[in-house]
Amino acid sequence: xxxxxxxxxxxxxxxxxxxxxxxxxxxxxxxxxxxxxxxxxxxxxxxxxxxxxxxxxxxxxxxxxxxxxxxxxxxxxxxxxxxxxxxxxxxxxxxxxxxxxxxxxxxxxxxxxxxxxxxxxxxxxxxxxxxxxxxxxxxxxxxxxxxxxxxxxxxxxxxxxxxxxxxxxxxxxxxxxxxxxxxxxxxxxxxxxxxxxxxxxxxxxxxxxxxxxxxxxxxxxxxxxxxxxxxxxxxxxxxxxxxxxxxxxxxxxxxxxxxxxxxxxxxxxxxxxxxxxxxxxxxxxxxxxxx
Numbered sequence: 001x002x003x004x005x006x007x008x009x010x011x012x013x014x015x016x017x018x019x020x021x022x023x024x025x026x027x028x029x030x031x032x033x034x035x036x037x038x039x040x041x042x043x044x045x046x047x048x049x050x051x052x053x054x055x056x057x058x059x060x061x062x063x064x065x066x067x068x069x070x071x072x073x074x075x076x077x078x079x080x081x082x083x084x085x086x087x088x089x090x091x092x093x094x095x096x097x098x099x100x101x102x103x104x105x106x107x108x109x110x111x112x113x114x115x116x117x118x119x120x121x122x123x124x125x126x127x128x129x130x131x132x133x134x135x136x137x138x139x140x141x142x143x144x145x146x147x148x149x150x151x152x153x154x155x156x157x158x159x160x161x162x163x164x165x166x167x168x169x170x171x172x173x174x175x176x177x178x179x180x181x182x183x184x185x186x187x188x189x190x191x192x193x194x195x196x197x198x199x200x201x202x203x204x205x206x207x208x209x210x211x212x213x214x215x216x217x218x219x220x221x222x223x224x225x226x227x228x229x230x231x232x233x234x235x236x237x238x239x240x241x242x243x244x245x246x247x248x249x250x251x252x253x254x255x256x257x258x259x260x261x262x263x264x265x266x267x268x269x270x271x272x273x274x275x276x277x278x279x280x281x282x283x284x285x286x287x288x289x290x291x
């Protein structure tokens with residue numbers, strides 16, 4: 001169901017922090033027009049941590065409505081509370097999402113058995129297809145491949161977004177991937193490497209800024225056209241790196257605003273991109289747009 005370039009879409013906001021529905025709908029169309037293969041709503045890049053429950057569900061609804069079946073929509077529904085993650089996942093079902101993306105519980109640092117029980121309970125409570133999401137740099141919680149392998153046996157857990165960016169970790173996960181359970185990158189800088197090793201795509205921050213190039217790079221990599229895919233990826237590498245000069249989504253929201261696609265709103269405790277980084281992000285955008 002899911003492969004290629006899947007954008008972790010930003011959530012447009014007005015300067016006062018209210019969600020800008022018109023810009024969000026326009027962004028969905030922008031991505032579909034530029035060959036993005038799927039849209040991930042209310043992930044980390046969508047500022048899920050500062051949206052309340054109603055806003056969270058409303059963003060999913062808007063994205064699903066605007067996509068109108070043209071591309072799959074994956075809803076970010078993770079939480080460090082198992083019951084809350086179930087509530088968000090049920091909302092995703094109600095709003096018509098195609099799958100859920102569930103980050104490992106952050107801050108409370110569960111054991112590997114706790115992680116297994118957390119995801120197992122969500123999968124049993126909500127029948128929608130579910131993707132695990134491991135990003136220990138943000139959550140202080142690393143879901144080990146041995147735990148992922150156990151979870152892969154659950155019918156509606158269909159893959160993992162892995163953001164460790166380590167080749168050994170990639171190979172360990174790919175060793176038990178199959179038609180039902182796939183591996184996706186959550187790290188733009190190493191996404192090409194994962195796809196060439198056998199991963200099925202990437203859930204991307206860079207795709208917010210260069211959707212067509214990311215889509216083409218993934219398409220070539222999935223087809224085994226290594227040299228052509230690497231040429232595009234080299235052009236995108238400054239974005240892969242410089243969209244993280246401050247905490248995501250600060251730089252990417254500024255970049256998308258610079259492109260004229262959204263307004264400048266971002267919610268505290270995040271703040272607009274520091275002026276000292278403006279030039280390097282602009283340069284990365286320009287390099288990505290070069291033919």
